[in-house]
Amino acid sequence: MHIVSAPVVSVRHAAVAYGGRTVLRDVSLSVAPGAVVALLGANGSGKSTLIRTLLRLVPLAGGEIDLFGVPQQRFRQWARIGYVPQRVGVTGGVPATVGEVVASGRLARRGVLRPPRAADREAVRAALADVDLADRIGDPVATLSGGQQQRVLIARALAGQPDLLVLDEATAGVDAASQEAFAQTLGRFAGRGGTVLLVAHELGPLQPLIDTAVVVHEGRIAHSGAVPEPAGHHADPGHDHVHPHAEEPVGGLCVAPTDRMAAN
Numbered sequence: 100m101h102i103v104s105a106p107v108v109s110v111r112h113a114a115v116a117y118g119g120r121t122v123l124r125d126v127s128l129s130v131a132p133g134a135v136v137a138l139l140g141a142n143g144s145g146k147s148t149l150i151r152t153l154l155r156l157v158p159l160a161g162g163e164i165d166l167f168g169v170p171q172q173r174f175r176q177w178a179r180i181g182y183v184p185q186r187v188g189v190t191g192g193v194p195a196t197v198g199e200v201v202a203s204g205r206l207a208r209r210g211v212l213r214p215p216r217a218a219d220r221e222a223v224r225a226a227l228a229d230v231d232l233a234d235r236i237g238d239p240v241a242t243l244s245g246g247q248q249q250r251v252l253i254a255r256a257l258a259g260q261p262d263l264l265v266l267d268e269a270t271a272g273v274d275a276a277s278q279e280a281f282a283q284t285l286g287r288f289a290g291r292g293g294t295v296l297l298v299a300h301e302l303g304p305l306q307p308l309i310d311t312a313v314v315v316h317e318g319r320i321a322h323s324g325a326v327p328e329p330a331g332h333h334a335d336p337g338h339d340h341v342h343p344h345a346e347e348p349v350g351g352l353c354v355a356p357t358d359r360m361a362a363n
């Protein structure tokens with residue numbers, strides 16, 4: 100019998116509520132092995148909730164989710180999934196080095212109590228090289244720029260050698276060089292057969308990597324297919340997204356990320 104490989108992620112008619120308020124309704128989504136899928140949509144549309152529901156950080160109120168062909172309730176191979184959450188400070192006041200943070204991404208693979216093995220050290224080194232930060236391995240994370248810290252988080256996810264990378268706005272607010280480095284890192288991961296599901300506010304240099312764009316609008320899937328045309332002047336390839344986006348049309352896909360910016 101010919102065996103067709105199951106989708107890496109299959110969401111069927113999912114509903115999610117917070118405290119009785121429904122924020123996702125009848126959401127269905129399939130991510131094929133090796134695909135790079137972008138979740139797009141305005142602030143508050145439910146993208147992060149969908150990601151967090153997949154990872155079982157938020158409970159399903161209805162519908163079904165399979166991960167690697169296994170119903171989510173029975174799925175145990177969480178080390179196959181690397182997750183980069185939205186806007187999490189990696190330092191948290193703890194003076195961890197870059198290498199220590201990335202090594203923490205190996206814990207699910209090796210068990211917490213076992214000392215690092217050569218394979219772990221090699222995975223950490225390779226992941227840091229992948230995000231172009233190999234020379235910073237011994238530096239305190241706090242000494243890195245915001246974009247570099249974000250790359251450390253991506254390296255931490257890669258160090259676990261996942262089959263699926265789930266990234267929630269991994270490049271929001273990061274500098275152009277880090278965005279470019281991130282796109283190259285993801286391109287290499289996908290080139291090795293990795294599957295990617297990412298939430299993005301603006302695709303920027305990621306756009307050529309995207310196989311399918313899924314647009315979430317008010318808790319429902321509004322589009323699934325080719326990347327929609329960017330709104331207004333974002334279509335200009337020279338547009339570099341360094342200004343504060345104060346005047347963006349709210350209805351477009353590139354809504355202003357002003358609510359994410361530091362209030363300074």
Ligand SMILES: Nc1ncnc2c1ncn2[C@@H]1O[C@H](COP(=O)(O)OP(=O)(O)OP(=O)(O)O)[C@@H](O)[C@H]1O
Pocket residue numbers: 117122140141142143144145146147148149
């Ligand atoms: N932990 C929570 N408790 C209650 N409501 C929440 C919680 N997290 C999100 N929400 C609400 O659920 C809705 C969807 O939020 P979500 O963060 O999933 O959207 P999003 O598309 O990821 O937006 P953003 O781009 O701002 O992250 C919003 O109305 C939000 O206020």
